[in-house]
Amino acid sequence: AAKGAGKRQWRRFHPVLQAGMIERHELQASLDSAVAESSFQVLYQPIVEIASGALEGFEALVRWPHHTRGLVPPEQFITLAEESGQIVPLGAWVLGHAAAEASRWQQTASECLDGHDGLDGGAGPRKQLYVSVNVSARQFRDPGFVDVVRQTLDGHSMEPSSLILELTESVLMRRDERVRTDMMTLSDLGVRLAIDDFGTGYSSLSYLREFPITILKIDKSFIDGLGKSSQQYALVEGITRIAETLGVRVIAEGIESARQRDLLAVMGCPLGQGYLFARPMGADQAESLIRASKDLTVRPSAGGAETPP
Ligand code: C2E
Ligand code: MG
Ligand code: MG
Ligand code: MG
Numbered sequence: 132a133a134k135g136a137g138k139r140q141w142r143r144f145h146p147v148l149q150a151g152m153i154e155r156h157e158l159q160a161s162l163d164s165a166v167a168e169s170s171f172q173v174l175y176q177p178i179v180e181i182a183s184g185a186l187e188g189f190e191a192l193v194r195w196p197h198h199t200r201g202l203v204p205p206e207q208f209i210t211l212a213e214e215s216g217q218i219v220p221l222g223a224w225v226l227g228h229a230a231a232e233a234s235r236w237q238q239t240a241s242e243c244l245d246g247h248d249g250l251d252g253g254a255g256p257r258k259q260l261y262v263s264v265n266v267s268a269r270q271f272r273d274p275g276f277v278d279v280v281r282q283t284l285d286g287h288s289m290e291p292s293s294l295i296l297e298l299t300e301s302v303l304m305r306r307d308e309r310v311r312t313d314m315m316t317l318s319d320l321g322v323r324l325a326i327d328d329f330g331t332g333y334s335s336l337s338y339l340r341e342f343p344i345t346i347l348k349i350d351k352s353f354i355d356g357l358g359k360s361s362q363q364y365a366l367v368e369g370i371t372r373i374a375e376t377l378g379v380r381v382i383a384e385g386i387e388s389a390r391q392r393d394l395l396a397v398m399g400c401p402l403g404q405g406y407l408f409a410r411p412m413g414a415d416q417a418e419s420l421i422r423a424s425k426d427l428t429v430r431p432s433a434g435g436a437e438t439p440p
Contacts, residue, residue, distance in 0.1 A: 166221050323346055
């Protein structure tokens with residue numbers, strides 16, 4: 132009977148498996164040409180100071196406009212690109228775009244804010260908007276990565292402190308000596324390093340001791356639970372307290388409601404991003420946002436669709 136069930140299962144799943152493989156193969160092939168032609172887009176989502184709504188910077192989020200599939204979200208191709216190694220050129224491309232945009236914002240912000248005091252903790256006389264770029268494990272482990280970052284900074288005369296690199300725990304888990312050395316090199320350059328999606332997987336606060344990380348992004352799943360149980364609240368508050376005590380800035384991800392924002396403000400979580408403030412937007416809209424908000428304040432505006440360039 133067991134054998135029969137196994138056979139039936141095979142028969143039932145085999146065509147699906149095959150369809151999946153064909154689909155995968157197709158995607159991989161068109162991803163190849165997309166990488167070769169750099170036919171991606173980068174959207175930018177504001178990161179704000181929770182208490183005031185003041186704009187701090189943007190996270191760069193890649194999109195793949197596909198001729199038959201529409202805008203393919205990163206979940207559907209980043210893993211594929213990681214497996215094939217295509218993430219290395221793709222990631223370098225995203226980094227270059229993000230740096231170019233950040234240089235434009237710097238220009239715009241300094242035009243708009245002439246004489247305005249920086250909120251960045253005295254790093255400069257004017258507020259430095261930063262761009263935060265996701266880096267996959269495979270990309271970070273590539274031996275050329277640090278050079279790519281260096282060249283990108285040089286090529287855009289970019290202040291290293293206005294670049295944040297978001298790493299996931301998969302980079303940190305292995306306790307690889309080269310990973311640590313590369314992180315030290317980047318941090319010595321002045322680039323800031325963040326842990327992304329903190330709280331998922333095996334994220335450990337000891338990473339904050341072991342690595343030169345100065346920003347911690349608390350995963351959306353924790354923010355979702357904020358208003359629902361006092362335990363969830365206590366957890367986020369505890370993580371925030373410990374991180375901030377260690378001099379690590381906390382960014383809450385995926386804030387969708389005013390209630391979540393208020394709870395975060397009460398517990399003293401400094402920074403956040405989410406649909407409540409703004410969705411990811413095209414570079415031009417990011418530029419207009421910087422221009423329009425003279426005081427660089429993003430007014431809560433829930434709803435509305437993502438706005439591609
Ligand atoms: P992530 O780095 O954690 O980025 C945050 C994700 O949450 C983004 O999804 C963003 O659009 C979404 N988000 C932001 N606020 C809200 C909210 O209030 N509600 C909800 N439901 N979602 C919100 P996105 O753009 O689809 O990106 C998904 C993931 O793909 C990213 O998660 C990141 O891990 C990866 N990714 C995106 N761009 C790149 C890239 O250039 N390189 C690499 N290696 N990975 C990338
Ligand atoms: Mg991220
Ligand atoms: Mg995240
Ligand atoms: Mg994520």
